Every structure is written in structure tokens, then in C-alpha cells.
Amino acid sequence: MITIKEVAHHAGVSMSTVSYVLSGKRSISEATKRRVEQSIAALGYHPNAGARALASNRSRVVGLVVPLHSDQNMPIIMRFVSSIVARARDHDYDVLLLTKEAGPGEAHRVIARSMADAIIVMDVESADPRVPELRDVDAPVVLLGMPDDHEGLSCLDLDFASAGRQMAGHLADRGHRSIALIGSPPPVYQRGTSFAARLLSGFQGETAKRGLLASVHSCAAGYDAVSECLDDVLHPDRGTTGLVVHNEAVLGPLLLELRRRSLDVPGDLSVITLCPDDVAAALPVPLTSIAVPAQELGAIAVEMVIARLGRELAPEVRLLQPQLTDRGSTAVR
Amino acid sequence: MITIKEVAHHAGVSMSTVSYVLSGKRSISEATKRRVEQSIAALGYHPNAGARALASNRSRVVGLVVPLHSDQNMPIIMRFVSSIVARARDHDYDVLLLTKEAGPGEAHRVIARSMADAIIVMDVESADPRVPELRDVDAPVVLLGMPDDHEGLSCLDLDFASAGRQMAGHLADRGHRSIALIGSPPPVYQRGTSFAARLLSGFQGETAKRGLLASVHSCAAGYDAVSECLDDVLHPDRGTTGLVVHNEAVLGPLLLELRRRSLDVPGDLSVITLCPDDVAAALPVPLTSIAVPAQELGAIAVEMVIARLGRELAPEVRLLQPQLTDRGSTAVR
DNA sequence: AACCACGTTCGAAGCGCTTCGATTCAATTC
DNA sequence: GAATTGAATCGAAGCGCTTCGAACGTGGTT
Numbered sequence: 044m045i046t047i048k049e050v051a052h053h054a055g056v057s058m059s060t061v062s063y064v065l066s067g068k069r070s071i072s073e074a075t076k077r078r079v080e081q082s083i084a085a086l087g088y089h090p091n092a093g094a095r096a097l098a099s100n101r102s103r104v105v106g107l108v109v110p111l112h113s114d115q116n117m118p119i120i121m122r123f124v125s126s127i128v129a130r131a132r133d134h135d136y137d138v139l140l141l142t143k144e145a146g147p148g149e150a151h152r153v154i155a156r157s158m159a160d161a162i163i164v165m166d167v168e169s170a171d172p173r174v175p176e177l178r179d180v181d182a183p184v185v186l187l188g189m190p191d192d193h194e195g196l197s198c199l200d201l202d203f204a205s206a207g208r209q210m211a212g213h214l215a216d217r218g219h220r221s222i223a224l225i226g227s228p229p230p231v232y233q234r235g236t237s238f239a240a241r242l243l244s245g246f247q248g249e250t251a252k253r254g255l256l257a258s259v260h261s262c263a264a265g266y267d268a269v270s271e272c273l274d275d276v277l278h279p280d281r282g283t284t285g286l287v288v289h290n291e292a293v294l295g296p297l298l299l300e301l302r303r304r305s306l307d308v309p310g311d312l313s314v315i316t317l318c319p320d321d322v323a324a325a326l327p328v329p330l331t332s333i334a335v336p337a338q339e340l341g342a343i344a345v346e347m348v349i350a351r352l353g354r355e356l357a358p359e360v361r362l363l364q365p366q367l368t369d370r371g372s373t374a375v376r
Numbered sequence: 377m378i379t380i381k382e383v384a385h386h387a388g389v390s391m392s393t394v395s396y397v398l399s400g401k402r403s404i405s406e407a408t409k410r411r412v413e414q415s416i417a418a419l420g421y422h423p424n425a426g427a428r429a430l431a432s433n434r435s436r437v438v439g440l441v442v443p444l445h446s447d448q449n450m451p452i453i454m455r456f457v458s459s460i461v462a463r464a465r466d467h468d469y470d471v472l473l474l475t476k477e478a479g480p481g482e483a484h485r486v487i488a489r490s491m492a493d494a495i496i497v498m499d500v501e502s503a504d505p506r507v508p509e510l511r512d513v514d515a516p517v518v519l520l521g522m523p524d525d526h527e528g529l530s531c532l533d534l535d536f537a538s539a540g541r542q543m544a545g546h547l548a549d550r551g552h553r554s555i556a557l558i559g560s561p562p563p564v565y566q567r568g569t570s571f572a573a574r575l576l577s578g579f580q581g582e583t584a585k586r587g588l589l590a591s592v593h594s595c596a597a598g599y600d601a602v603s604e605c606l607d608d609v610l611h612p613d614r615g616t617t618g619l620v621v622h623n624e625a626v627l628g629p630l631l632l633e634l635r636r637r638s639l640d641v642p643g644d645l646s647v648i649t650l651c652p653d654d655v656a657a658a659l660p661v662p663l664t665s666i667a668v669p670a671q672e673l674g675a676i677a678v679e680m681v682i683a684r685l686g687r688e689l690a691p692e693v694r695l696l697q698p699q700l701t702d703r704g705s706t707a708v709r
Numbered sequence: 710a711a712c713c714a715c716g717t718t719c720g721a722a723g724c725g726c727t728t729c730g731a732t733t734c735a736a737t738t739c
Numbered sequence: 740g741a742a743t744t745g746a747a748t749c750g751a752a753g754c755g756c757t758t759c760g761a762a763c764g765t766g767g768t769t
Contacts, residue, residue, distance in 0.1 A: 094725035096426030
């Protein structure tokens with residue numbers, strides 16, 4: 044193993060000079076800087092992370108708590124993870140993978156041992172049992188999601204209430220008077236998943252305000268469940284003409300089933316949804332949608348956490364405003 | 377921060393004694409061991425990972441290279457990841473998340489800096505460009521997947537050739553004389569994805585040996601592609617009575633489409649597939665299948681890599697034998 | 710009574726790096 | 740020309756832990 048000492052010797056300078064060349068924390072003349080860099084390249088020097096962490100009291104690692112079992116939404120979770128890792132690397136940080144399943148305490152363990160400098164927690168729910176423990180973690184923590192009680196914690200999420208309002212409003216603007224929300228399976232609501240509840244309340248608020256007829260349907264995945272759900276949604280008594288879908292897993296089967304019933308989108312039924320842009324665009328019928336900006340949320344989470352490393356910043360709640368993209372799946376009535 | 381020194385003082389022993397209590401590398405009397413453990417608990421001591429890594433030359437971290445963009449198969453990738461993390465934690469290792477997309481060199485960087493003691497690489501392809509670089513990594517490396525040239529590297533995978541043989545054989549045993557393989561989308565084959573090619577060759581070997589009529593169809597995801605593919609597969613000239621499906625994404629649409637065509641499984645058509653057990657079981661028609669033992673493969677990968685940490689073990693290729701579960705989706709003709 | 714062996718425990722030397730004065734030397738200033 | 744400044748560099752003291760050899764009983768042998 045090549046050490047900083049050998050580099051120093053090779054370049055004819057002291058260890059500290061090499062260190063300062065690497066960190067840029069003190070000014071070094073161009074000449075020696077170049078000489079040191081050449082030695083580093085020539086010897087193939089790589090700083091030892093453990094020694095660095097020990098001496099500087101910074102690991103340059105962020106811990107990321109990921110829900111690895113959550114059967115649903117794996118693809119979207121990976122988008123988050125992938126953007127978080129990429130942005131962290133941009134800042135010269137690495138990512139330590141922690142799982143939600145391993146329980147709380149993992150974040151605390153990793154920080155107490157100085158294995159990481161900060162923590163990002165994904166998939167935080169309304170009454171997340173991890174939240175109290177996270178308050179005691181002695182390092183910057185950013186939550187992706189919004190627990191009900193987020194006092195003293197930094198949170199980041201899409202503004203789902205606004206998304207619910209926007210989607211209902213979009214249909215209302217086009218003259219729809221009776222619309223339906225097709226949501227996640229019942230367990231998601233029972234679990235008190237914050238984003239589902241917030242979207243629902245935004246949706247209901249808007250439909251009430253606009254005086255629309257609105258029905259809400261919790262729909263499980265699977266073709267039969269979807270078909271059954273549609274029977275209900277499309278019952279003649281309702282006169283439903285517009286659908287807001289907040290359940291990514293159901294989109295494919297839903298459109299297929301509509302086709303089977305010879306219902307045209309948007310001719311017979313307008314559909315608007317919340318899902319990643321590329322998913323919305325790749326469906327058999329491209330759907331007007333509000334994007335889940337996973338990339339952006341991941342990036343912001345990293346920025347937030349890193350911003351909190353040096354200075355003491357106050358906890359902050361950031362809700363991203365939803366962006367609606369029109370793909371022509373909603374018609375004027 | 378509580379240090380080992382403070383624990384030693386609190387317990388009235390020397391630092392080294394505390395260290396030996398923790399590591400168990402020398403015998404310590406029951407009495408002092410208990411005393412030290414009480415002090416550790418009382419003070420809330422957590423060993424500093426950096427200091428430990430520096431002194432012991434072991435980070436107790438394994439690097440895991442994950443394909444985070446691979447749009448397909450995210451759920452199954454997460455199964456691997458999840459079992460790897462869990463098993464690693466069982467051995468008191470943490471997992472550093474590296475992405476395939478960040479390029480090769482990541483493994484090398486992490487090892488050169490002593491951030492990790494070993495590397496597990498997922499999703500290795502036939503002619504994987506990472507393979508040469510991985511040979512130069514100065515630490516145990518285990519590949520999940522089998523590159524063509526795996527000289528000097530340890531690999532672990534399902535025996536896909538055998539899976540292909542078994543599935544063809546299963547249908548042949550039941551009297552089918554003309555069968556079809558529905559495989560992955562063309563890009564997967566073009567990329568030279570090792571497992572697809574191996575399954576194909578096993579399938580073809582067995583059908584040839586048994587004198588069956590066999591057709592092979594590369595099928596893209598999406599309902600229309602599936603329907604088109606079925607037109608081809610079920611062309612009357614072929615007389616196809618059995619289907620081997622090696623494309624998880626296509627299973628749902630496929631069964632749906634068969635139902636739409638009023639073809640009964642297994643009455644009119646026998647279907648057998650390769651996918652995770654729970655996926656096969658959760659389909660509208662439960663399918664007889666060969667499992668992708670993600671849990672087990674992940675666990676073995678961890679064991680292999682850890683086994684190679686202490687001693688010098690020779691590189692090893694391990695192919696897990698496929699397990700077929702009969703769910704009654706294949707009939708005797 | 711001197712000796713040995715063994716189970717326990719201690720002390721100190723690093724591990725490779727960062728960082729804080731201290732030092733040097735040349736360029737400015739009065 | 741002495742004093743002041745500031746940029747560039749050095750030296751050494753840790754950071755918190757592991758580990759090796761040494762030391763210290765204690766009990767059993769001769």
C-alpha cells in the first residue's frame with residue numbers, strides 16, 4: 044500500500060504538503076502542486092479512507108435507508124436510489140446501504156460508529172416508528188416523505204395535496220362533473236401512507252370546492268381487481284367521465300381493460316395519473332400525468348444533507364410543486 | 377464521543393483489555409469481561425469504524441455493484457440486494473452501494489482506499505467490460521452472472537442451460553412434440569446477456585436430443601408485442617402445444633392475451649416459465665416454474681466473498697441447480 | 710525453595726492521515 | 740535598511756483503535 048509518506052518522499056516535500064495539495068485547504072505553489080500530483084500518479088496513490096476519517100472526523104459517506112422489501116414500486120425506489128448515489132458521488136461522497144427492514148437503530152449505529160456523516164431515509168410514512176429515533180441521531184438527517192410529526196426534522200417530498208388538487212382541477216376545467224379517484228390498495232391507506240392520504244385530501248378538497256361528484260376507489264393490483272374496480276367506477280348511476288389514477292401498478296391493466304370494454308381514452312373517458320414521466324409516456328395510451336420527480340427529489344435530498352454537514356441549519360420542510368404534462372388523454376366535455 | 381479509553385478507565389482496565397473483550401481474540405476472565413461490558417453499556421460506547429479500520433486493516437464493509445438503471449427486472453434485482461445486505465449484516469458487515477453506471481474503476485477505487493474489504497458484482501454479462509478490471513482488484517471479488525471469460529474470477533449463477541433443458545424436458549415428458557421458447561427482447565440477446573444465451577442453448581440442446589419441433593421467439597414487453605408474438609407462436613402450421621417463457625415482464629400480458637383468445641392453460645396450451653416463485657404463484661393462472669433463487673444466490677455470494685477474506689481460496693464457479701415447481705400449468709397430451 | 714507454565718492483563722508502538730502552530734524566505738513598507 | 744507582511748512549507752501532535760511482546764500472579768512441579 045502506497046502511503047502519503049511515500050508520495051511526500053517521492054515528490055521531495057513533507058506529508059502535510061501532500062495533504063494540502065489534496066484538500067486544497069492551504070495555498071500551495073503551482074510548481075509543487077504539479078510535482079506532488081505527478082508523484083501521486085506515478086505511484087498510484089490512493090488515500091486510506093479509514094485514516095482520513097479518523098484524522099478528519101469525516102467519513103465522506105452518507106447512509107441511505109431504503110425499503111428493500113416493499114414489493115410495490117421497486118422501479119421508482121431505484122430511481123431515487125440511483126439519483127442519490129449519483130449526486131452523492133458528484134460531491135465525492137459514497138453511499139452506505141441500510142435497509143428499512145433491519146429496523147431503526149441502523150441509522151444510529153452507523154452514525155455512532157462514524158461510518159457515515161449523514162443519513163437519508165426513504166419511504167417515510169405518516170406515523171413512521173423510525174421518526175422518534177431519527178431525532179436522536181447526532182448527524183444531519185433528511186427524510187424523503189412526510190411523517191405527521193416532523194418537528195425538528197428535515198423533510199422533502201412532492202406536494203401530493205397540490206397534485207390531487209391539480210388533477211381534479213384539470214378535469215373540472217375540461218367540464219367534467221363526475222370524476223373518480225382510483226387509488227392504492229387498501230393496505231396502503233391503512234398503513235397511513237402519508238402521500239396517499241395527502242393526495243386524497245387534495246383531491247377531495249378540490250372536488251368539493253368545485254362542486255363535483257367524486258368517488259374514491261382503493262384498488263388492488265391484478266387484472267381481476269382492476270376489472271372489478273372499473274365495474275364500480277363506471278356504474279351508470281355515477282356518470283363518471285374522468286379518472287384520476289394514483290396507482291402505478293394498475294395503469295397497464297386498466298388501459299387494457301378499458302380497451303376490452305371498447306371505451307376510448309379520451310373519447311369516452313378522460314384519464315390523468317401520477318407516475319414517472321417515462322412510464323406515462325410508454326403506456327399503450329400515453330397519459331396526461333403529474334410526474335414523480337424522483338431524480339430531482341434524490342438530488343435535493345443529497346444537497347440538503349450535505350448543506351447541513353458544515354453549518355448548523357434549521358430543519359426544513361420542502362414540498363416540490365407538481366408538474367403536469369398534457370399527453371392528450373383528457374378531453375373537453 | 378465515548379472512546380475505548382474512557383471505557384477502559386470506567387471499568388478499571390487497560391484499553392487493550394477492552395479491545396480483547398470486544399474482539400474475543402484473547403481470553404479474558406469472566407469477571408472483567410462482565411465489568412467491561414457493563415461499562416460499555418453504561419457509557420453507550422460505539423467503536424469508531426475509521427480507527428478500527430486503520431488499526432486492523434479491515435473495514436468490515438463489502439462493496440456491491442448494482443445495475444441501477446437497468447429498467448427491467450428491478451424487483452428481482454432488489455431481491456438480490458436485499459438478501460445480500462441481510463446476510464452481510466449477519467456477518468457484521470455493511471454494504472457500500474456502487475453503481476454499474478458509475479463505471480468500472482469504482483470497485484478498484486473502493487478497494488484501493490480500503491473503504492471495503494471485498495466486492496460483489498451483480499448483473500455480469502457475457503462480454504462484460506468490467507471483467508478485466510475486476511481481475512486487477514486486490515481483494516476478493518464474486519460475480520453474480522457468468523462472463524464468457526471468467527478465468528481467475530469467482531462466479532455464481534443459476535445453471536440456466538440446465539433450466540432450459542429441464543423445461544423442454546418437462547414438456548417432452550408430457551408428450552408435447554412442438555414447443556416454443558418465448559425469450560427476452562432482442563436487445564437482451566444482442567447485448568450477449570449470458571443467462572439468456574445459456575438458457576437458449578440448453579433448450580435447443582434438449583429439443584434436438586428429444587427430436588421435438590422447437591421455435592424461438594424474442595419478445596419485447598408491452599401488450600401489443602406480446603399479442604404479435606403469440607400470433608407467430610400459435611400459427612397453425614407450427615402445431616405448438618407447449619410454451620417455455622423466459623421473460624418475466626411478459627407473463628401477465630401473455631396470460632391475459634391467451635384468455636382473450638379463449639385458450640385455456642393448460643387445457644389448450646401448456647406453459648412453463650422461469651421466474652421468482654412468488655411471481656409464478658401470484659399470476660392469474662399459477663404457472664409451473666423454475667425459480668430464480670435470488671435469496672439463496674445473494675446469501676451464497678456473501679458467504680463466498682467472506683470465505684475469501686481470510687485465506688487464499690482458489691477462484692470458483694458455482695452454478696445452482698434449478699428447482700422446478702409444478703403448479704399444474706402443463707398438461708399431458 | 711526455586712522453577713515452570715499458564716491464564717490474564719498491561720503498555721506501547723504503530724496504522725495513515727489531517728491540522729495547527731512555527732518557520733522560512735521573498736516582497737513590501739516606512 | 741529594519742520592520743512588516745504574507746505566501747509556501749515543514750514538523751509534530753494527535754485521531755481511536757488493534758496487536759505484540761512483556762509482566763504479573765497463581766498453582767503445580769521438581
